[in-house]
Amino acid sequence: MNPRRRRGIRGNTSIVESVRLTKIYGSGDISTVALNDVSFEIQRGEFVLIVGQSGSGKSTLLHMIGLLDKPTGGRILIDGIDATFLSDSDRSEVRRHKIGFIFQAFNLLADLTVVENVMLPMMMIGNGASSAMRGEAELVLGKVGLAKQVEKQANQLSGGQMQRVAVARALVNRPALVLGDEPTGNLDSKSSQDVINLMKELNRELKQTFVIVTHAREAFGNVDRTIVLKDGKIESIE
Amino acid sequence: MDFRLVLATKLLLKRKGNFIASVTALVIGVMVILFNSLIFNGVAEGILRDLADYQFGHVLVSKNDGNFVNEDLQLISYVQTFSYVEAAAPRLGSIAWMNSTEGASLNEVDKIVIIGVDPLRDPKASLLYSTVNEGSFVASRGQLVLGSNVASDLKATVGTRVDVKMVTASGEDAIRQFVVVGISKSPGGLAFDDSAIMTVEDIREITGRERETDQILIKLTDRSFQNELKSRLSNAYAEENLNIQTLEEAGEETLAGIRSGIAFINLVGYFGLLSASFAIVTIMMLMVSNKTKDIGIIKSLGGKSTDVLIIFILQGLIIGSIAALSGFIVGSIVGLYLQSIEFSFGPGLVLEVVYDPVFTLNSSLFSVVLGTGAAVYPALRASKLQPIDAMQHS
Ligand SMILES: Nc1ncnc2c1ncn2[C@@H]1O[C@H](COP(=O)(O)OP(=O)(O)OP(=O)(O)O)[C@@H](O)[C@H]1O
Numbered sequence: 290m291n292p293r294r295r296r297g298i299r300g301n302t303s304i305v306e307s308v309r310l311t312k313i314y315g316s317g318d319i320s321t322v323a324l325n326d327v328s329f330e331i332q333r334g335e336f337v338l339i340v341g342q343s344g345s346g347k348s349t350l351l352h353m354i355g356l357l358d359k360p361t362g363g364r365i366l367i368d369g370i371d372a373t374f375l376s377d378s379d380r381s382e383v384r385r386h387k388i389g390f391i392f393q394a395f396n397l398l399a400d401l402t403v404v405e406n407v408m409l410p411m412m413m414i415g416n417g418a419s420s421a422m423r424g425e426a427e428l429v430l431g432k433v434g435l436a437k438q439v440e441k442q443a444n445q446l447s448g449g450q451m452q453r454v455a456v457a458r459a460l461v462n463r464p465a466l467v468l469g470d471e472p473t474g475n476l477d478s479k480s481s482q483d484v485i486n487l488m489k490e491l492n493r494e495l496k497q498t499f500v501i502v503t504h505a506r507e508a509f510g511n512v513d514r515t516i517v518l519k520d521g522k523i524e525s526i527e
Numbered sequence: 528m529d530f531r532l533v534l535a536t537k538l539l540l541k542r543k544g545n546f547i548a549s550v551t552a553l554v555i556g557v558m559v560i561l562f563n564s565l566i567f568n569g570v571a572e573g574i575l576r577d578l579a580d581y582q583f584g585h586v587l588v589s590k591n592d593g594n595f596v597n598e599d600l601q602l603i604s605y606v607q608t609f610s611y612v613e614a615a616a617p618r619l620g621s622i623a624w625m626n627s628t629e630g631a632s633l634n635e636v637d638k639i640v641i642i643g644v645d646p647l648r649d650p651k652a653s654l655l656y657s658t659v660n661e662g663s664f665v666a667s668r669g670q671l672v673l674g675s676n677v678a679s680d681l682k683a684t685v686g687t688r689v690d691v692k693m694v695t696a697s698g699e700d701a702i703r704q705f706v707v708v709g710i711s712k713s714p715g716g717l718a719f720d721d722s723a724i725m726t727v728e729d730i731r732e733i734t735g736r737e738r739e740t741d742q743i744l745i746k747l748t749d750r751s752f753q754n755e756l757k758s759r760l761s762n763a764y765a766e767e768n769l770n771i772q773t774l775e776e777a778g779e780e781t782l783a784g785i786r787s788g789i790a791f792i793n794l795v796g797y798f799g800l801l802s803a804s805f806a807i808v809t810i811m812m813l814m815v816s817n818k819t820k821d822i823g824i825i826k827s828l829g830g831k832s833t834d835v836l837i838i839f840i841l842q843g844l845i846i847g848s849i850a851a852l853s854g855f856i857v858g859s860i861v862g863l864y865l866q867s868i869e870f871s872f873g874p875g876l877v878l879e880v881v882y883d884p885v886f887t888l889n890s891s892l893f894s895v896v897l898g899t900g901a902a903v904y905p906a907l908r909a910s911k912l913q914p915i916d917a918m919q920h921s
C-alpha cells in the first residue's frame with residue numbers, strides 16, 4: 290500500500306477526508322453532476338449523518354468514501370491514505386480491512402445462506418471459514434434479531450430481514466469505518482430503533498466511526514454531526 | 528476452506544442450468560476426440576486385421592530373387608516349431624484368361640489374378656476359405672473358386688466348366704479346364720471379388736513352375752510376436768536373401784491410401800471440437816455475465832480482481848473436472864460397447880475398435896484444460912469492473 294498519509298488539520302489523522310470531491314455521471318448533454326466540490330473531514334469515532342433530498346448525491350458520496358467508485362475530480366483520503374494513489378487491489382485491501390458498507394439495495398449474495406453472507410468478510414481476512422467465525426456471525430445476527438434465520442437462503446428473506454443481514458455483514462469485522470446507505474429504510478420502527486441502538490452502542494464502546502445516510506434523522510437522536518447535501522453540494526454541516 | 532473456493536462452488540452449484548450446459552459442452556468435446564480416435568484406429572485396425580486374415584498373415588515371407596523352389600515346406604516346418612506360430616501356408620500367384628460357354632454364349636474375362644493355395648494348410652493360416660459363400664473352397668486339383676465379379680462376368684455358377692489359360696515360365700500358352708466349386712465374396716473391398724482361387728499344384732503344373740512358391744504366410748497366436756519371428760527368421764535364413772515382412776510392412780501400401788481419408792475424418796473431428804470449445808467459451812461468458820452483480824458485491828466487501836479471477840478459474844476447473852469424469856465414464860462405455868460389437872458403417876469393413884483406457888483418460892483430462900481456459904477471458908473482463916459498476920449491472 291502506498292503510505293501517503295497526511296496529517297489532518299487538528300494534527301491527528303482523520304478517518305475520512307474529502308477534498309473538493311466532484312462526480313459527474315455520463316458526458317456531454319446527458320451528464321449529471323452528482324457531487325460538486327464537496328469538502329469535509331470526519332474524525333475517528335464520530336457518528337455522522339448525511340441527509341438531503343432524493344437525488345442530492347448522498348449515495349454517490351457514500352460510494353466515494355467507500356472506495357467503490359472513482360471521483361471525477363478531487364480526492365478522498367481514508368485514514369490518511371489518499372485513495373487517488375491506490376491501485377484497485379489496494380483499494381480492495383482498504384475496503385476489506387477498514388470499511389463495512391450497508392447498501393441501500395442490501396446487495397446480499399443470493400446463492401449463499403444468511404450466515405455465509407455474514408461470514409464472508411471474516412473469511413476474506415482470516416484464511417477461510419472456521420467454526421469461530423460461524424459463532425461470531427451468529428452472534429451478530431442474533432443482535433439484529435435474525436437468530437432463527439441463519440441457515441436460510443439469502444434470497445428467501447423479506448426486505449427488512451435482508452437489510453438486517455446487510456447490517457450484520459457490515460459490522461461483523463468491527464471495521465473502523467461503517468458506511469450505511471439508509472440502513473433502516475426498510476425496517477419497522479421497532480427494528481429500526483434496535484439497529485440504530487446497536488450502531489450507537491458500537492460507536493460508543495468500540496469507537497467505530499459511522500457515516501449514515503438517512504431520511505429519518507430524528508430516529509438517530511443526538512449525533513456528532515449532520516452533513517446536509519443539496520444538488521451535489523454541501524448546504525450545511527450541523 | 529479458502530473463501531474463493533467456497534464462493535466458486537456456491538455460485539456454481541446453485542445455478543444448475545449453466546453448470547449442466549457447460550459440462551455437457553465439454554463432454555461433447557471430449558466425445559468428439561474419443562469417438563474420432565475409436566473410429567480412426569478402428570478403421571486402421573480393421574484393415575490390418577482383414578489384411579492379416581485374408582492376404583498376408585501376420586508375417587509374410589517371400590524371396591528377393593524369385594520364388595522358393597522346394598524349400599517352402601522346410602521353412603513352414605521350421606516356423607511351426609515356435610509356440611506362437613499357429614499355422615503357415617504357401618501361396619503362388621498367377622494371371623489367367625478365362626472363358627465359359629455357359630448360357631449358349633461365349634463369356635470371357637482377361638488378366639484375372641489367380642491365388643494358388645494349399646487346400647490343407649491355407650484354411651489353417653488364412654480366412655480366405657471363409658470368403659466362399661456359395662459352394663465350397665478348393666479341395667483338390669481341377670477345382671476353381673471364382674470371385675463374385677468374375678463369376679458374374681463369366682455367367683458362371685457352381686458346377687460351371689471354365690477354360691483357364693495361363694502363360695508358362697517359358698512364355699507359351701497353356702489351357703486347362705476347371706470346374707467352379709465355389710463363389711467367393713469378401714468383406715471390405717479386399718479385391719478378391721475380382722480374382723480366382725485354385726490349388727497351388729494346378730498353377731505349378733500349368734505354368735511349369737514345379738515345386739515353386741512365391742509367398743509363405745504365417746499366422747501367429749498373437750500379432751505382437753511378429754517382430755520376434757521376423758528377427759528369428761532373418762537370423763536362421765541369413766544367407767537366403769529372404770524378404771520378411773510384418774503385417775504393417777506388407778500392408779503399408781493399402782494403409783497409405785486409407786490414411787488420407789482418415790486424416791480428413793480427423794479434420795472434421797477437430798472442427799467439431801473447435802465448435803464445442805466456442806460453445807464452452809460462450810456459456811462461460813454467459814455465466815460470468817450473470818454473476819456480474821455478485822462480482823461487484825464480492826469486490827465491495829474487499830475482494831480483489833485476482834480473487835474474482837481465481838473464483839471463476841476454479842469454477843472452470845470444477846466444470847472441467849466433472850466433465851472429465853463424465854467424459855471418461857461415457858467414453859469408456861461407448862468404447863467398450865463398440866469394442867464388443869462388430870461395428871461397421873453398412874456392409875463392408877468391420878471396424879476393429881480397441882478401447883484404450885489411458886487415451887480415454889487423457890482425452891477426458893483435456894476438458895479440464897479446456898474448461899479452465901474458457902473461463903479465463905470472461906473472468907478477466909469481469910474482474911476489471913469497478914464494484915459499483917458491477918453491482919449496477921443488470
Ligand atoms: N450510475 C449513475 N449513472 C448516471 N447517473 C447517476 C448514477 N447514479 C446516480 N446518478 C444520478 O446522480 C444523482 C445523485 O444520485 P444519488 O443516488 O447519489 O442520490 P441520493 O441522494 O442517494 O438519492 P436517494 O435518496 O433517492 O437515494 C442523481 O441525479 C442520479 O440520477
Ligand SMILES: [Mg+2]
Binds near residue numbers: 347348470
Ligand atoms: Mg441513495
